[in-house]
Amino acid sequence: MCPTPASQPAMFLSTKVGLTVNGARHELRLDPRTTLLDCLREHLALTGTKKGCDHGQCGACTVHVDGRRVNACLVLAATLEDREVTTVEGLAGDGQLHPVQAAFLEQDAYQCGYCTAGQIMSAVALLGEPCGESDADVREAMSGNLCRCGAYKNILAAVRQARRGIA
Numbered sequence: 001m002c003p004t005p006a007s008q009p010a011m012f013l014s015t016k017v018g019l020t021v022n023g024a025r026h027e028l029r030l031d032p033r034t035t036l037l038d039c040l041r042e043h044l045a046l047t048g049t050k051k052g053c054d055h056g057q058c059g060a061c062t063v064h065v066d067g068r069r070v071n072a073c074l075v076l077a078a079t080l081e082d083r084e085v086t087t088v089e090g091l092a093g094d095g096q097l098h099p100v101q102a103a104f105l106e107q108d109a110y111q112c113g114y115c116t117a118g119q120i121m122s123a124v125a126l127l128g129e130p131c132g133e134s135d136a137d138v139r140e141a142m143s144g145n146l147c148r149c150g151a152y153k154n155i156l157a158a159v160r161q162a163r164r165g166i167a
Contacts, residue, residue: 017078021046022090030077037061037072040087048088048117052146059145062118062125063087069125071144088117091124100124100162109158111149119145123159127166135160 014029021044028043037054040046040063052060054073061072064086091098100123103109110116122145131141138159139152147155 015078018081019077019085020083021085022087028077032076032078034077035073036063036065036070036075036077036080036085039077040072040085046087046089050114050117052115052118057146058115058118059122060115060118062121062145064121064125067125067128069122086121088120091120098124099165100127100158103158103161103165104155107154107158107161109151109154111147111151115145115147115149119147119155123155123162126159127163138163 013032015032017028017030017039019026019028019039021040026044028039030039030043034043037049037051040049041051049063049072050060051073052058056071056074059071062069063072064070064084065075065080066084067086088101091101097105098120100120104116104120104123109119119142122142126138126141129141131137135156138156142155142159
């Protein structure tokens with residue numbers, strides 16, 4: 001197959017994608033290879049979700065799809081038609097922080113803040129998942145979210161506080 005001559009514009013494939021993000025419906029035309037992460041950040045200007053490794057290894061891009069945590073860098077936006085996506089921007093309601101967000105602030109569970117949104121989204125999901133009571137159980141459940149600053153002690157304290165407050 002010959003490459004497209006420079007004088008001819010390359011064809012841009014796009015597909016219509018309907019997404020519900022943080023309760024709002026969005027109709028978008030996207031390259032079918034667009035990840036949910038890039039869609040959120042570049043097309044919807046929701047920059048709370050961070051691009052870390054772009055390989056699903058760090059958890060900085062954790063969001064919820066239908067209430068379950070996913071790495072947004074590994075999911076194609078076009079596969080989420082009629083699904084509910086929640087980002088860190090969608091957690092607070094009626095001017096009140098989500099209990100996990102409040103616990104992260106109270107426990108000083110961040111340093112540089114880069115991983116914080118993914119950590120919070122993972123912790124919120126953990127509250128609805130079967131997870132043992134011990135710190136080791138929480139560490140295991142949160143193991144997909146890395147903090148390069150090493151704020152794990154405070155993150156664990158925040159999850160503990162949120163679990164007590166919600167239970």
